[in-house]
Amino acid sequence: MHVRFFNTYEPVTTFFRDLLPYLAERGFTVEVLISIADYRQGGRGKLNEVFEAPNIRVRYLSSLGIQPTGSIKKAGIMLAYIVSCMGKTLLGAATDVNFFLSQPPLFSLWGWVLKKLRRQPYICLVMDIYPDVAVMGGLLPKNGLITRLLSRLNKFALQHADSVVVIGRCMAERVEAMSIALEKVHLIPNWANPEVVFSIPPEDNQLRQELGLNGKFVVLYSGNMGISHDFQDLLDVVHHCQEEIGLHFVFIGAGRRQKEIENYITIHQPKNVCLLPFQPLERLAESLSLGDIHFISLREGFEGLVVPSKFYGALAAGRAVIYQGNIKGEIARIILEEEIGMTIESGETNSLFNAISGYYKNQDQAKTHGERAYQLFKAKYQAKTALAAYANLLHQFQELE
DSSP, X not given: OEEEEEOSSOOSSSHHHHHHHHHHHTXXXXXXXXXXXXXXXXXXXXXXXXXXXXXXXXXXXXOTTOOOSSHHHHHHHHHHHHHHHHHHHHHSOOOSEEEEOSOSTTTTHHHHHHHHHHOOOEEEEEXXXXXXXXXXXXXXXXXXXXXXXXXHHHHHHHHHSSEXXXXXXXXXXXXHTTTOOGGGEEXXXXXXXXXXXXXXXXXGOHXXXXXXXXXXXXXXXXXXXXXXXXXXXXXXHHHXXXXXXXXXXXXXXXXXXXXXXXXXXXXXXXXXXXEEOOOOGGGHHHHHTSOXXXXXXXXXXXXXXXXXXXXXXXXXXXXXEEEESOTTSHHHHHHHHXXXXXXXXXXXXXXXXXXXXXXXXXXXXXXXXXXXXXXXXXXXXXXXXXXXXXHHHHHHHHHHO
């Protein structure tokens, strides 16, 4: 069975790197169409450099030499990708199933075209819901004509997909509200790979030693710093705790909101904060083990539109999580159900301060919640659980052939 995957860039999650070899080992022939342009600098090699299986093919499409350093340039890369994909899939070799991720936004409409013209079924993996994310990010007006048109097109693409995969219950509720047939919707959460992410004790963590964090209690934010995230309350807490020498805050990642953290550091010159770029894949276990607790945020209104995948890395590292955002979001639900951390509403700076200082003063509680987080990871969020779910979904299409 031949499965073709579409996404502008290699996802920043472990999606392709874990799923493709898993499918190949089970007899699937898999093909990926992605842009030659890098999504970000992070120390990861190209996909075709890590796969040796003959039934995995990664095809890099031209970006016309554009690098994604701004919104207009990213739009140019997506346009080049779309045009190239259309030509290759309409006129080129056939496939058994087309599998669309969320980038470029609404490109899953091309799945409907291929379904009609070439009788190829398609699957949509909803990692972000567009145009809603753009509206919440202030890029589109809420009730504008273009927004309404894009919403209808997105709904059309999902309604006509043969299967729709969502990564959280809150996202499933958003999708089901679009009148998508319930039997089409499959909930498959994101995951972490225990061979890549695992707990490293502080005394064995080389990165912690390099940063001079031995003996410190570390609050870690690791991941994308995009429009759906909020750092203002955390930076207020950082400022309040700047004289507490035993408490340190580490930010790892990049994105649109990175400037907020850089500006804070430039203005206040805090001694208890460091900002690092994304770490190479081979140091991911070290970087995610830096934190004694992990901080994750999601701006109000984004719940169900995105589900922060960084959460699963925190579980794999066996760390308690403080989540700031609406309690209807998937991460907040899991934390409350499993008692593996704390949830704080957006804007509640005092509550966030109390949560962080509470863990700092009672570090045994942080360890207890971290141990529960790791047990939850082993039970529900290891790679093997999600990968088996994707293989089972694709087998259903194989049975229809």
